[in-house]
Amino acid sequence: MAVTITGRYIGNLKMELEHGPSGTHLVTAAPTDNMGDGSSFSPTDLVAAAIGACMITTMGIVAARHGIELGATHFRVEKHMTTEAPRRIAALPVEIHAPAAWTAEQRQLMERTAHTCPVHRSLIPEVDKPVTFVYDL
Numbered sequence: 001m002a003v004t005i006t007g008r009y010i011g012n013l014k015m016e017l018e019h020g021p022s023g024t025h026l027v028t029a030a031p032t033d034n035m036g037d038g039s040s041f042s043p044t045d046l047v048a049a050a051i052g053a054c055m056i057t058t059m060g061i062v063a064a065r066h067g068i069e070l071g072a073t074h075f076r077v078e079k080h081m082t083t084e085a086p087r088r089i090a091a092l093p094v095e096i097h098a099p100a101a102w103t104a105e106q107r108q109l110m111e112r113t114a115h116t117c118p119v120h121r122s123l124i125p126e127v128d129k130p131v132t133f134v135y136d137l
Contacts, residue, residue: 012037034087044089047119048079051092051129054119062113068106071137073098091128100135107135 004020013030028043030036041049052075063070073096080091096114098107111133114120123129 014040015043033081044079044081047089047123048077048092051117051119051123052077052094052096054117055094055096055114055131058117059110059113062109066106066109068102068110069099071099073137089123089127091130092123094129094131095134096131097134097136099137102135107133 005017006020007015007017010016010027013036015028017026017028018024019026027040028046029038029040031042031045032038034042036042056070056073056075059073060070062068075097076095078091078093079089080093082088082090094114098110102110111131114131114133120129120131
């Protein structure tokens with residue numbers, strides 16, 4: 001199934017995006033380190049957000065199948081850009097905070113699942129994307 005997302009330039013290095021199926025709108029802005037005002041997510045910020053959201057969403061799908069409670073599982077991701085041209089994402093270290101009560105087997109399943117999310121698997125190998133799990137919830 002294909003999903004259509006449309007976008008239109010609205011000036012000042014900003015884009016308005018529309019998610020076809022839901023009609024949800026999102027505005028992006030160029031970051032301050034690349035001629036923009038940083039007033040919203042940049043396109044590369046969306047990639048950073050996507051990897052964390054994708055990992056936990058995928059974990060949620062598998063957790064539901066196995067009766068595992070995700071609770072308040074959450075992520076933190078840092079986006080690091082290259083300093084040389086051409087400009088690209090260099091690294092996306094992800095930290096996932098998950099329930100301390102998970103068994104060793106559940107932890108192994110959820111960690112393996114996070115690494116199989118479509119966004120993680122779609123990024124080129126040159127993007128460093130280490131994932132750290134913290135069992136503190």
